[in-house]
Amino acid sequence: xxxxxxxxxxxxxxxxxxxxxxxxxxxxxxxxxxxxxxxxxxxxxxxxxxxxxxxxxxxxxxxxxxxxxxxxxxxxxxxxxxxxxxxxxxxxxxxxxxxxxxxxxxxxxxxxxxxxxxxxxxxxxxxxxxxxxxxxxxxxxxxxxxxxxxxxxxxxxxxxxxxxxxxxxxxxxxxxxxxxxxxxxxxxxxxxxxxxxxxxxxxxxxxxxxxxxxxxxxxxxxxxxxxxxxxxxxxxxxxxxxxxxxxxxxxxxxxxxxxxxxxxxxxxxxxxxxxxxxxxxxxxxxxxxxxxxxxxxxxxxxxxxxxxxxxxxxxxxxxxxxxxxxxxxxxxxxxxxxxxxxxxxxxxxxxxxxxxxxxxxxxxxxxxxxxxxxxxxxxxxxxxxxxxxxxxxxxxxxxxxxxxxxxxxxxxxxxxxxxxxxxxxxxxxxxxxxxxxxxxxxxxxxxxxxxxxxxxxxxxxxxxxxxxxxxxxxxxxxxxxxxxxxxxxxxxxxxxxxxxxxxxxxxxxxxxxxxxxxxxxxxxxxxxxxxxxxxxxxxxxxxxxxxxxxxxxxxxxxxxxxxxxxxxxxxxxxxxxxxxxxxxxxxxxxxxxxxxxxxxxxxxxxxxxxxxxxxxxxxxxxxxxxxxxxxxxxxxxxxxxxxxxxxxxxxxxxxxxxx
Numbered sequence: 001x002x003x004x005x006x007x008x009x010x011x012x013x014x015x016x017x018x019x020x021x022x023x024x025x026x027x028x029x030x031x032x033x034x035x036x037x038x039x040x041x042x043x044x045x046x047x048x049x050x051x052x053x054x055x056x057x058x059x060x061x062x063x064x065x066x067x068x069x070x071x072x073x074x075x076x077x078x079x080x081x082x083x084x085x086x087x088x089x090x091x092x093x094x095x096x097x098x099x100x101x102x103x104x105x106x107x108x109x110x111x112x113x114x115x116x117x118x119x120x121x122x123x124x125x126x127x128x129x130x131x132x133x134x135x136x137x138x139x140x141x142x143x144x145x146x147x148x149x150x151x152x153x154x155x156x157x158x159x160x161x162x163x164x165x166x167x168x169x170x171x172x173x174x175x176x177x178x179x180x181x182x183x184x185x186x187x188x189x190x191x192x193x194x195x196x197x198x199x200x201x202x203x204x205x206x207x208x209x210x211x212x213x214x215x216x217x218x219x220x221x222x223x224x225x226x227x228x229x230x231x232x233x234x235x236x237x238x239x240x241x242x243x244x245x246x247x248x249x250x251x252x253x254x255x256x257x258x259x260x261x262x263x264x265x266x267x268x269x270x271x272x273x274x275x276x277x278x279x280x281x282x283x284x285x286x287x288x289x290x291x292x293x294x295x296x297x298x299x300x301x302x303x304x305x306x307x308x309x310x311x312x313x314x315x316x317x318x319x320x321x322x323x324x325x326x327x328x329x330x331x332x333x334x335x336x337x338x339x340x341x342x343x344x345x346x347x348x349x350x351x352x353x354x355x356x357x358x359x360x361x362x363x364x365x366x367x368x369x370x371x372x373x374x375x376x377x378x379x380x381x382x383x384x385x386x387x388x389x390x391x392x393x394x395x396x397x398x399x400x401x402x403x404x405x406x407x408x409x410x411x412x413x414x415x416x417x418x419x420x421x422x423x424x425x426x427x428x429x430x431x432x433x434x435x436x437x438x439x440x441x442x443x444x445x446x447x448x449x450x451x452x453x454x455x456x457x458x459x460x461x462x463x464x465x466x467x468x469x470x471x472x473x474x475x476x477x478x479x480x481x482x483x484x485x486x487x488x489x490x491x492x493x494x495x496x497x498x499x500x501x502x503x504x505x506x507x508x509x510x511x512x513x514x515x516x517x518x519x520x521x522x523x524x525x526x527x528x529x530x531x532x533x534x535x536x537x538x539x540x541x542x543x544x545x546x547x548x549x550x551x552x553x554x555x556x557x558x559x560x561x562x563x564x565x566x567x568x569x570x571x572x573x574x575x576x577x578x579x580x581x582x583x584x585x586x587x588x589x590x591x592x593x594x595x596x597x598x599x600x601x602x603x604x605x606x607x608x609x610x611x612x613x614x615x616x617x618x619x620x621x622x623x624x625x626x627x628x629x630x631x632x633x634x635x636x637x638x639x640x641x642x643x644x645x646x647x648x649x650x651x652x653x654x655x656x657x658x659x
Contacts, residue, residue, distance in 0.1 A: 023097065027064065037219050047077035124421060129399060153182070159410070249271050434473045454504045460516060552607070
């Protein structure tokens with residue numbers, strides 16, 4: 001029952017892969033009928049304004065099928081030319097091997113690592129739910145759109161799909177509609193030997209609406225299934241489409257050999273004859289372009305929304321202005337002044353508290369001017385301290401601004417990426433620093449996409465004590481700093497904590513990781529100049545005339561550095577102390593500033609209760625690092641710090657060794 005509008009996707013996809021001599025033709029060919037029905041009949045979008053606020057979101061979770069997405073964007077009238085398709089998988093192309101957010105209009109998220117696309121989509125649907133609950137008024141539903149997902153067997157094998165889809169069912173995300181490409185094939189062949197679970201039953205157990213046994217090559221069945229999914233507003237929906245990988249291929253239909261390699265010139269020629277496609281490579285007849293082009297329809301959809309929003313502006317001007325600000329990703333005009341006033345109060349209080357508590361205080365401060373905050377924790381709210389006085393838990397039946405993610409660190413982080421990608425909300429989520437390991441690939445994806453979720457990690461070192469080495473992070477902070485485009489902050493007190501939070505909230509093109517202590521840390525007195533320099537990532541906290549060396553520290557170890565400075569002074573050795581809450585931000589400063597903080601002629605000693613390797617970048621071959629390159633132990637924190645050499649006596653010895 002293949003239609004020529006669907007075959008246009010098949011041939012553009014196989015031509016792209018053949019021209020590149022690499023790629024995945026099988027999935028685009030198998031999902032072409034699904035895409036044909038969804039994109040031409042249901043998807044609400046405007047190719048001439050890809051960021052239209054109330055558009056439906058489309059996520060290709062099985063991102064290796066990127067040729068399908070590029071085909072439908074091109075056919076629909078997006079700014080993706082035939083030359084762009086011919087440049088598939090080439091350097092600096094809009095049409096990368098997997099969809100890359102920001103490379104081409106219409107790509108809502110980067111997909112490739114399987115399972116994360118569906119998790120991102122859960123975040124997008126969750127953002128729609130939150131914003132609709134907050135802004136829709138008196139029948140003026142300015143937030144009212146769907147999130148559609150294509151995914152395959154691989155996405156459903158990945159554990160993150162279990163985490164995200166389970167939560168989506170619990171939260172009743174009725175605007176989320178998934179079309180499952182059930183072709184029973186992965187790279188190794190038929191999946192019967194390694195993937196036999198009953199997907200409809202699995203999703204029913206999550207609380208989803210399930211449409212099973214849909215012929216993924218029958219437009220009538222696909223259409224009816226999508227309509228049924230749209231009619232079910234209280235549950236997310238999954239449409240299980242039985243398909244053949246490489247559908248339409250003359251000799252390879254249904255074979256895993258179509259998954260990840262070009263079909264070949266002869267097979268493509270045979271397929272053209274088999275499907276009656278009489279056109280040259282990359283050629284699509286005008287009548288098919290006319291059937292696909294969504295520009296006129298999209299303009300009408302957006303115009304109708306603009307008229308609705310104009311009515312909304314008249315009746316609810318303040319809410320309309322707030323919605324516009326948030327969709328644009330702009331901060332309130334009074335943001336900086338609010339932060340500076342709060343910082344002044346913090347300095348007057350000079351509290352000795354754990355930085356996780358300082359973090360909660362910072363959230364409380366910022367939430368007063370950032371109603372777009374959507375916080376959460378992976379079942380550790382009382383430990384991470386991520387709720388605040390006006391936080392409201394999101395439930396199946398209500399919106400809010402706080403997500404109880406359950407023990408789902410990877411799912412939480414990938415959902416946060418989806419929230420950020422949707423726009424209108426500013427997500428943060430928390431767990432213990434040790435469990436950043438579970439979330440690692442989602443953190444990397446945030447940095448890769450240049451989006452700005454805020455990842456909060458508490459219990460940052462052996463300072464958490466008795467829980468022992470399984471819960472004591474050693475290498476985590478160092479490896480987080482290695483992620484390109486990630487800002488990592490490890491504050492030492494209440495002032496640095498607020499500045500870190502404020503800088504994370506202001507970030508537009510990168511995610512931030514905020515790392516906080518379990519144990520209490522003292523407030524550090526500062527001059528106004530030192531306060532201003534916190535946001536530069538590193539600054540001289542305690543200078544010394546005639547300094548003979550520099551101590552560099554972060555977090556809980558800043559207090560140790562100051563105590564060692566005092567002990568050294570009593571022995572006639574003068575050192576300066578540099579607090580470096582963010583190495584990533586410090587590295588971006590100009591050479592003159594960095595030289596003023598870390599003079600080249602002075603030996604340096606870095607102090608941090610974690611892996612030492614990254615600090616040699618700052619101390620050089622002639623410096624030293626007081627750190628930890630082995631796993632911890634279970635014991636009270638004060639005993640562990642002594643056991644592993646985080647004492648004034650040891651720091652003094654190390655400083656003397658480099659002089």
